[in-house]
Amino acid sequence: HSYFFAFGKCVPIIRGAGVFQDAIDFCIEQLDKGSWVHVFPEGKVNMTKENMRLKWGVGRMIFDSLVTPIVIPIWHIGMDDVLPNDPPYYLRLFKKMTFNFGNPIDFSELVKTLRARNATDVEARKEITDVIQNELLKLKKETETLHS
16 A cells, blocks of 8 residues: 555654654645645544544644645545455456545635634644534535435
């Protein structure tokens, strides 16, 4: 799986290491340079397909970037049919997948507001992450309809 995700510019995050780890710092550096970063904000593979609380590292990436990045929310269904998480690990071709791209989210105003009211880093990370969570849940419902 690692080669597959590396081609998508995914950075491996260490579970349980918190929001102040090298991988998140690296992502912020990439965003500061104007590069894009692809994030799976659930923090793990969602085998149960239940709604999961997003990790606050995504909020830190946005809040701590020198230039506030634009977020493009993406929801996909069917990836686990194409590249299952159980052995044998090989691509299954001709399976149905649906990728749905949401509207861009510009956090510039929210970040300004958070800074103006002297929100703590924890408050800022949570509020930003909540916005993404809500947008992803809307996108999930839309994608399920498209996929069926």
